[in-house]
Amino acid sequence: MxxxxxxxxxxxxxxxxxxxxxxxxxxxxxxxxxxxxxxxxxxxxxxxxxxxLIGQLRASQNMTRLAKYSADLYVKLEAETGIATGMRQNGSITVALTEERKEEIYRQASLARAFNVDVREISPEEVKNLYPHLNISDVLGAVHLPLDGQCxxxxxxxxxxxxxxxxxxxxxxxxxxxxxxxxxxxxxxxxxxxxxxxxxxxxxxxxxxxxxxxxxxxxxxxxxxxxHACEHFYIVTEAIEGLTRLPVLRVPDECAYYKEDAGKMLLGAFEPKAKPWGMEGIREDFCFDQLPEDFEHFEPILEKAVNRMPMLETAGIHTFFNGPESFTPxxxxxxxxxxxxxxxxxxxxxxxxxxxxxxxxxxxxxxxxxxxxxxxxxxxxxxxxAQPFQKNRLYLKDRVSETLGLLYADHFPYRQMATSRGVRRSPLHEHLKARGAVFGEVAGWERANWFAREGQEREYRYSWKRQNWFENQKEEHLAVRNGVGLFDMTSFGKIRIEGRDALAFLQRVCANQMDVVPGKIVYTQMLNERGGIESDLTVTRLSDTAFFAVVPGATLQRDLAWMRKQLKADEFAVITDVTAAESVLVLMGPKVRDVISRVSPNDFSNDAFPFGTAQEIEIGMGLARAHRVSYVGELGWELYVSSDQTAHVFEAIEEAGRETGLKLCGLHTLDSCRIEKAFRHFGHDITDEDHVLEAGLGFAVRTDKGDFIGRDAVLRAREEGLKRRLVQFRLKDPEPLLFHNEAVVRDGKIVSIITSGNYGHHLGGAIGMGYVPCEGESEEQVLASSYEIEIAGVRHQAVASLKPMYDPRAERTRF
CATH class of the missing domain: 3.50.50.60 (FAD/NAD(P)-binding domain)
Known part of the structure; x- marks a missing residue:
């Protein structure tokens, strides 16, 4: 020992x-x-x-970078340690049996090219050449990655x-x-x-x-x-005569993968409804253990496999294996x-x-x-x-029965989880449901993504093309642009920072000037030492010693952790998550004053209530704190209402909006409005790796206020110039759609990817954002190039802009 x-x-x-x-x-x-x-x-x-299985292409640039690193490392390890790693770069093939899957894998191929992963779209006949044992009668297309492998x-x-x-x-x-x-x-x-x-x-x-x-x-x-652990099944055949080295094969439409190993065939499954395991904990002596066979559960996969690979019909099964693996929500x-x-x-x-x-x-x-x-x-x-509630075992058991199967399900845009739903709800949940809301989930929060019309089914019909809510989104979007829309944004993360040193603390962690008069709202970023964006938030000064920060619901735990980590031992400031205390009703659009003045006696004129300020208002028979800001690019207010008064305030606004045509709007519309305005989305357009100046957010940075985290990196970038810039794109053809991860093509060469995309219903085409390398170039040179966006192997012409294409001078939020 x-x-x-x-x-x-x-x-x-x-x-x-x-x-x-x-x-x-x-x-x-x-x-x-x-x-x-x-x-x-x-x-x-x-x-x-x-x-x-060593598949190098993952869903994002950095995950692909890590997978490629793993593959390279495993090749080198053998020489370094003398232990055979069995690493073989025999390639992989993914085949599509439906048009939707073909679109997905071709989109992945475009992404692979953007990430410098060797990839080819191949025909069913070419698949047959590489994999002679395969039945290709219903194969519509395939993608081959020659440097993938197994180990x-x-x-x-x-x-x-x-x-x-x-x-x-x-x-x-x-x-x-x-x-x-x-x-x-x-x-x-x-x-x-x-x-x-x-x-x-x-x-x-x-x-x-x-x-x-x-x-x-x-x-x-x-x-x-x-x-939570799930059972994971595969079988290994007896040796099959004449079976030579083959690429790894994935047939996601049949939930199956195939791997040739030493003349035998391994068939594995990611079945749509998995079997969670180990609810009572994992027994003490568990070591190299297998779980009981469940052939009935595996049988549907095997039946399809025998049709796909006819030689399996006569091959003996050497091993039926069932072992546990852990899955996350x-x-x-x-x-x-x-x-x-x-x-x-x-x-x-x-x-x-x-x-x-x-x-x-x-x-x-x-x-x-x-x-x-x-x-x-x-x-x-x-x-x-991770959200604190997600450690709940019942939630996890339910959710992982779905997530295992999602590995091979169609990865449609906007796909929603079906299990473990309804954990976190706004006080308006039932109100919105009764009015046609179709919900999605983020960080456990149920959020209205779109509103169905009377008689319309309240379910997603997924596709890579226009989904069944496209026209609903268009109506909501145009209501916000031309009339007035109401969003429930209760899922916003809300943080109070208060105490003697609250201001000094925020001045150090935020890049903008935080020493403002009470009632002023500051849009700012929290930076790291590299000038990368750790958090994108608004901070409202409530009093000399109290501040109120608003962050995306998905990043709340991250933002709390970052703030608490930066707090010095001798600083007196208390950081509190107050998310559940208040709901947020967001009233937006050019006719917003008509509606709000019917339910509130307060003065909402520009002089009395300027942009970027907050005031307490009377509304209905209750009170709210109204913040005049906008994430959709229109005149409007975010109303922070105590949770116990939320339903009353909602009913009062709804009644007041009848004559004006007030429309309930969902998160999909919030996103399509913000992308027309080129507002950044944390986690997609801006991350801790993206320099605040390259992201085009220099207007929210005040280097003259004194020292703050990231200041030196900002000054350095100003002196040396930018290596890349975040650019907004609009497709000239109104038909194709952008989601994210499509390839950005500059003067015929792939240079980066779309970081986020949606449809610009006002601008009349798909809108996306993406970084363009531009070292030593002026803004004019960046815009002088011709741009295309590659979607599933097809290139579409795009218009590029460094200013927001919608209302570039931000006049609509201030009138």
Whole structure:
């Protein structure tokens, strides 16, 4: 037995491929005193039975960057450690059996080109040449990625472990981490047990790589890590005569993937309704264990597979395998430092892509731990996106029965989850439902996305083309542009910052001037030291010592964590989440004064109530705080109403709006209005990797106010010039649609991707935004080029603009 030290710089809990990768990469960065504790044996949880598919193309640039890094690393590891990783770049093929799937995979191919991933769209006949055993009678199209591949997962984990040991890391098996200790909000140590022996390792950093055990381990430290195990099935045939090396094959329309290995065929499934496992916890002796066979559950997949691959009909089954893997509520893994507990890091919840993800995730997390900030934008896998309620086991069990199947479902735009719904609702939920609302969900909040007409079905009909709510959105959009619309935006995150040092604190973390008179609203960003955008928010000064910040509902936990992390020990400021205390009714459009003056005696004229200010108003028989701001580019007010008065205020506004044609509007319309106005969306158009000046938000930065986080990076960019700019695009052809991730083509060459897109019903075409490299170029030179957007392999001409195409002088919000 390896002696267990009493002190370490970091303790990694879990010896699957994720834990081994974190240990390897920290050791590569020169960290010493690394201890990895594995409760049983390395790889004995999920890693050992993973299929080991290495697909490099992921849904975003940085996830693709991490997957490509993993593939490169696994090729090199063998030479470095002498352990065979089984890494073969034999390529992969995805085939489409429907027109919708063909559109999806062709869109992915355009994305692959934008990310420099080698890709080809191929015909059914070309598929047959590459995969002679395949029935292609109903194949409509396919995509081939020649550098994808497959590997031996357990051996890769062993190679990473050996590489870590060679650099001094201690990897200790058969030792269970029993508790993580903390004091004053930061990690202090880890207790362990080995048989009857027990002890504690003092440490400043813990990494939870506990896989399906990770949630319960995290919960003991008050950390939310929402994941749940599901049963995952595959079969391996007996050896098949004449079976040669083949690419990995995915047939998502039949929920199946195929992998040739040593003359045998592995067939795996991501069935639409999965079987959650381990509700009562995972038994203590679980080690290299399989779950009971359930052939009935797998049979529908096998039936289709025999038709797809006729040779399976006569092949004997060597292994029927069922093993658990952990899934998360949104099918993305968790990485980063847990909000609320410094030094508690997470790398877990890989949703069946743990092998291709772990190399890159381990590298990214190690750099994050080393530098104190992520190496690039990792928001889509950031642990701070998890909502505290999501650790609820009933919620998770219900949700993961769906998320496993979604891996191979059509990834339609606007696709909504069907399970675990209705957890967080606005006080107006039933009111809106009665008026035709069709809801979507973000961060657990039910939000009206669009309103169905009388007699229209209240369900999404998904497509890559115009969906069944397109005309509804158009009516709502034009009502906001020409009349008046009402949105329920209760899901906004709301944060109070108050106390003696509240102003000094906000001056340091915000880039804009925060020392304004009470009642003034400031639009600002919180930056990191690189000038990247950590948060995009408005802050209203309520009094000398109290401020009210409004952030997107999806980023609330991130924003709270960022603020609390920046607060100095000697600063007196209290940061409180008050989201549930108030609802938000957003009244927008040129006729808004007609409506609001019928329900409120207050003066809403420009002189009495200028843009960018907030006042308490009487409304109906209640009170509200009215904020004159706009995310749609029209005159209007956001009304912050105490939750108990929300229904009354809504009814009063609805009654007052009858004569004016007040229209209830959904989130899809909010998004289409904001994109016409080129308002940025956090997580898509702006991230912690995007410099505030490149994002075109320099107007919200005041370098003359004194020091603030990111100021030096802003001054440096002003001096050196910008390397890229965020540009707004409109397609000339009114028919095609933009969602995001389409390729931006400048003068015939792909240069980047669309960061967000929607349809501009007023401007008459699809609108998107995307960054264009422009080092050493003037604005005129950027706009002098010809631009196209590539959608599913087809290029469409686009008009480019650096100013908002709708109301560039922002006159409509101020009249």
């Amino acid at each position: 390896s002696t267990i030290p009493s002190k370490a710089r970091v303790v990694i809990i879990g010896g699957g491929i994720s834990g081994c990768s974190v240990a390897y990469h920290l050791a590569k960065l020169g960290w010493t005193d690394i201890v990895l504790l594995e409760r049983k044996q390395l790889t004995c949880g999920t890693t050992w039975h993973a299929a080991g 031996d997962p357990a051996n890769i984990a062993m190679a990473l472990a050996k590489g870590a040991r060679q650099r001094g890391a201690k990897i200790i098996e058969n030792v269970k981490a029993t508790a993580v200790h903390d004091r004053d909000g930061r990690v202090t140590g880890v207790s362990w047990a080995q048989g009857a022996e027990m002890g504690t390792i003092e440490t400043d950093h813990v990494v939870n790589c506990g896989g399906m055990w990770g949630r319960d381990l995290a919960a003991r430290s008050g950390v939310t890590l929402p994941l 949104d099918d993305r893994y968790y990485l980063g430092e847990a909000p609320g507990l410094k030094g508690y890091w997470v790398a877990a919840g890989y949703n069946s892509i743990g092998i291709v993800s772990s190399g890159g995730a381990g590298m990214a997390l190690a750099q994050w731990m080393n530098d104190g900030e992520p190496p690039f934008d990792l928001w889509e896998v950031d642990i701070r996106r």
